Amino acid sequence: MTANSINGRHVYYAILAGANEVIQNKSELDRINVFPVPDGDTGANLTSTMKAVMENLRLENEVDLVLSSAADGALMGARGNSGLIFAQLIYGWYMEVKSKETLTQDELIHSLQGALKRLYGVMLNPVEGTILTVVREWIHSLEKHKDKAATILEYAERTLSDSGVALKKTTEMLEQLRKSNVVDAGAKGFYHFLEGIKRYIEHGEAGIERISVIPTEAHPRSAEAHETLGEFRYCCETLLTRREKGKDKGMNVEEIREIAARYGDSLVIAGGEDKLRVHLHTNSPEPMFDALSHVGQLDAIKVDDMKIQVDIRNHRKYPFAIVTDTIADLPQSFIDEHQISVIPLQLEIGGVVHLDRVTVSVGHFYELNKTLKDQPQSSLPAIKNVENLLMFLSDYYEAILVLSVSDKLSGTYGMIKGLEPVVEKRGRKIEVLNTLKNSGAQGLMVKKAVDMAKEGRSFEEVVEIMRAMRDRVKILVSVDTVKYLERSGRVSRSVGKVAKVIGLKPLMTLDREGHGKAYGGKLTFNAVMKKLVKSVSADIEKYGLEEYVIVHAACLDRAMELARIFEELTGKPPEFIAEISPVVGATAGEGATAIAYLQEKAGW
Structure with missing residues (x-):
């Protein structure tokens, strides 16, 4: 690799080396994650982003083809604030070097300056003291040292040093970082990426992994400053x-x-x-x-x-x-x-x-x-x-x-x-x-x-x-209409048509193996409730009752009534009353009400 000619192979291995270095420092990045939210996942998000880039990265001779593959992977797999910023930097760089097979040093700097301008252009409120600061200072350093370094390794070392100075300054640039006495996690992730590139320049392609192994480290409990x-x-x-x-x-x-x-x-x-x-x-x-x-x-x-x-x-x-x-x-x-x-x-x-x-x-x-x-x-x-x-x-x-x-x-x-x-x-x-x-x-x-x-x-x-x-938990569901069962294909059109005409209100349950199945039905809500209560009461008498819950599909009044009935019968209130999820409700439909109960003994 020479200082005045960069091809696709160089970019490919530089990205791999940088991504590997980020992944190897995942736990540290999670630990110091304070801004914008102390959710401890900057390392995980950058790791996910790096993996997506590495998995999509193609080894080509042309710079633009390598960056195209990296940009596609980044856009599909980027996660988190810093991951998205990283993805936009790669995408912006690709847009700046379209149709270029190689880059001179001046073209490299100019294209990265263009990528930085694109990056700031899509930010709603760019915040300094983050990954943005270190990216900007690194690109500025590339211009600053372009005629001063004797070798490309020295060039990489000088720009990495400047990036490290910018990284240390992030601690004083944001209140959350200052209180926790840490640098910004996203900025540190980018610094590690640059470390990986420098290591590639120094040692070449040997030992650079195609997909890095993610290290495991249990996190210590975070400092109080992280808790908001x-x-x-x-x-x-x-x-x-x-x-x-x-x-x-x-x-x-x-x-x-x-x-x-x-x-x-x-x-x-x-x-x-x-x-x-x-x-x-x-x-x-x-x-x-x-x-x-x-x-x-x-x-x-x-x-x-x-x-x-x-x-x-x-x-x-x-x-x-x-x-x-x-x-x-x-x-x-x-x-x-x-x-x-x-x-x-x-x-x-x-x-x-x-x-x-x-x-x-x-x-x-x-x-x-x-x-x-x-x-x-x-x-x-x-x-x-x-x-x-x-x-x-x-x-x-x-x-x-x-x-x-x-x-x-x-x-x-x-x-x-x-x-x-x-x-x-x-x-x-x-x-x-x-x-x-x-x-x-x-x-x-x-x-x-x-x-x-x-x-x-x-x-x-x-x-x-x-x-x-599992052998002690059962559920019985009162479905208010077959309309949604028919629409979903759970019952045939012919059966659904007849059921709707007569106003049938089905009871549904799960068998021991977890299959859904019909449990009969009645023509009125009161009648179907009586059947539900009778069936559950029989199980309680035979197997005992430990506890139960009530769930409903947009019919809290019915759920409350069912809870009242079973509290009178058992002397126990439900552990909770909750709403049925949209995925289940798409088939059960509005008005569905259910009791799920844990028997003291197994039995079906």
Whole structure:
């Protein structure tokens, strides 16, 4: 490699070396993560971004082809504030060197200056004392030392030294950093990237890994200065794709800025007219994503709950993590109190993909569902999002318990189960348990796992008890209309037509293996409630009752009445009353009411 000629091979190995160095310092970056939110995931986000770049990176002789592959990977896989800034820097650099096979030193500097200008151009409120500061000072240093260094290694060392000075200054530039006496984590990540490049220049291609192994290190409890969440709860990202290329002027960045100003802060945009990666912190993911859906096609949606992340990082309540999916019906207050990580399934409504309970709320969904002609289509959680969650939890817990919806109802269990080796390779324990349940029954099992964690039971003991508990948990659901069962194909049109004419109100349940099945039906709500009460009462008399929960689909009055009936019968109030998720409600429909109960003895 010479100081005046840079080709695609040089850029390829420089990016690989830099990315490897960032990944090797993941734990340190997580530990010092304070700004903009102390959620302890800057290292994880940059690692995810680096992995996406490395996996997509192609070895070519031409600089523009290598950067094109790196930019595509970054846009698809970038996570977090710093990850998006990094992605935009790479994308902007690619846009500046289009059609260039090699770069002279002056062309390198000029193209990076152009990339920096593009980067600042898409920021809503650029904040100094962050990765931006170190990127800017590094590029300035490239110009400053271009005629002073005798060799390219000396050139790299001088610019790295200047970048290190800029990094140290970040501590005094932001109050959060000063209080914690740390440098900015994103800025430190970029500095490590530059260290990797310098190491490549010094030692060549030997030893540079194609995909780096992520080191494992349990985090110490963070300093008190890390413990404040900030104004916004959710870290949101999506890939926006232009709907009709050639028929418009491309996606409007100013419109995205307006949406960001309306709903949150920490806006970072990476990409161009046809494809944009958007990052934003907000308390209102549903209306925010709805507004973005009018700008372009939403894809690769990610919403992280920073409140749960901060709580887990600083105030872990239990020795093992408890994870479930959004099909488990639980009150949000219970989820927050007990630091439960919830994986959202996806739900496509009218051509727009939503995250269950997150970008489509329960209340809004049931109003929307009344007008839909086509059945909303549910799909598995995004595997990359699940993997990133498990990686985050494995940084803070020695063991992870995942309580999944029945494998007979969704492929979610199988998908998460397939990620067990990812956690185990990091020296952590993980049990992905097929609950054989859904809805309130699954939520009840999550509640019991929390109870045992509070009692101080060991991870292994809880897993064993939860496996056996599946034979003691049942659910009975009163469905108000067959309209949605018919629309979903769960009942045939001919049967549905007759049922609607006579006003049949079905009862549904799950069998021992977790299959959904009909449990009869009646012509009036009162009649079906009597049948439900009679059936559950028979089980209670035969097997005993430990506890129960009530869930409903936008019919709190019915749920309260059912709770009153069973409290009179058993002398026990329900453990909680919760709303049925949109994914389940798409088939059950508004008006569905259910009781899930834990028997004292197993029996069917």
